[in-house]
Amino acid sequence: MSNRVAVYCIDYYPSESGYSFAFQELVKGLLEHEDGLWVDVFTPVPLGSSAEVSQERLRVFRLNTPGTIARVRYVRFLWATFIRPWLCARFIVARAKSEQYRFILFESLDDYFVARFLPKRLRDRIIVRVHATSETEYAVWGPGFLQRMKFRVIRSLLRRSIRYIAATSAFHLAFVKRWYLNEDQLLMADKRFMVIPNSVPTHPRASHSSAYPDNRINFLTLGRMDVLGANQKGFDDILSSLALLPAESRRRVRFTFIGKGSERARLMGIARVLEPAEIEFIESLPNQDVSRRLHDSDCIVLASRYEGMSIFALEAIAHGRPVIFSDAGGIADLVDGNGFRYPAGDAVQLSHAISRFLGLSNNERCALAKRSLEVASRFTSADSARRLMGFARLMGP
Missing domain, CATH: 3.40.50.2000 (Glycogen Phosphorylase B;)
Structure with a gap:
């Protein structure tokens, strides 16, 4: 042979x-x-x-x-x-x-x-x-x-x-x-x-400890922002879910979107009315900078309407990050005691998941982060x- x-x-x-x-x-x-x-x-x-x-x-x-x-x-x-x-x-x-x-x-x-x-x-x-x-x-x-x-x-x-x-x-x-x-x-x-x-390999900087000095919780998502990409990745669902949060909860949210495309300006316009949430849009980053962003985030959100075995999702758990993922396609397999899963396209349930994460104690978030590394070890x-x-x-x- x-x-x-x-x-x-x-x-x-x-x-x-x-x-x-x-x-x-x-x-x-x-x-x-x-x-x-x-x-x-x-x-x-x-x-x-x-x-x-x-x-x-x-x-x-x-x-x-x-x-x-x-x-x-x-x-x-x-x-x-x-x-x-x-x-x-x-x-x-x-x-x-x-x-x-x-x-x-x-x-x-x-x-x-x-x-x-x-x-x-x-x-x-x-x-x-x-x-x-x-x-x-x-x-x-x-x-x-x-x-x-x-x-x-x-x-x-x-x-x-x-x-x-x-x-x-x-x-x-x-x-x-x-x-x-x-x-x-x-x-x-x-x-x-x-x-x-x-x-994906477990990231050498992965950890499951975090501090919240300004009481803001750092959320991160990533994806193409052309018409097809924005629809697939559910960016409108994320913004809708933030709009559904009470103002006191939005005050604790710092949300970063990484992606470029024709829908970016429209999404940024929606984000401007969601104060007091702090929302940042970054057009593109090299992979090593995305890795740093993953490491510095408290929760990774992937709100896809349909999805495969996303490398970004795998990188999230390999960095030891808690997650909020939709139940679309292959990413549903990556949520197992390390965060929250909700029905794809359901902004109300996504809002509930974000609210639940905001309500966790530091020890509870660290436990989710540790569990993400355990889930990543299967892949x-x-x-x-x-x-x-x-x-x-x-x-x-």
Whole structure:
């Protein structure tokens, strides 16, 4: 049996997106916890001026950086949708001839045409790990031609070509079975399924002690603030929940929003009328500064209407922070005695959860923070790597 595997990552280092961190962590887990395994990462992400990832038994192949012709207005669509994925697939095919990969892991099906353009002999060795909203909720219900095409191609791949289907949460594995496989019992009996969660390391500065010198409680949330992002992340629900608090409770709230997009100015306008709450909007921060903000916050709020296994949510518990999360998708699995969970989209219940947190004693908040670290310990790269390799053994030699 080959000791080399391939991982296709639509996003990867040096990008600082949640996808990128999730993919990097699984690759790291494979290399650290599977003795003798070699990993080839294929990614369309250009390296730019950054130094390449250097890790024993890892090779990174940067695929098809567009030339000048790909920037031409009438060529851009064809390049992004068809030509680049076809070239990526051809490169993977060429490498697979010499390497005989044990399997090819597709980290998400967002780049669905790359998988579609592979020959059947390689599609038979694909494991796909479904991550989140862009390949599930957006693909199924998103408007426009591109979303309809994406849904149909992914459905065809999962129904006809790909037998080994993983997801980062039980919620999205069930989503795939319902919306892509139509809960066809005979079809699903021929598929193999596995939950392989995202993971993050416990942060070295994580602690579960906090002080409140000005009696303000620091809340933090993060997400895109374009129309789709703002709707998904429930920022209006957060602001509505703060409006429902009595003035004496709002006086104790210091709430930070991190994100940029077309809805940011509108959200800031709403926030101005919520005094005496102290509300700050930060457009963007590098990951190390987000980490500092997490460490300095008293409670992390994620009010998503729909969500995958959010890296931001995992980072929150890995920093030892109490949480208030909606029960949407994969983040529901991250609340277990370390904070409060409420029905997605219910601003009244979110307001109650914030009020309950404000009413806790310092010792009670510290206990929630300690529990977050315990919950985070369930989501390790070692466990995710073991699940993936165990799943792959079902393919045989």
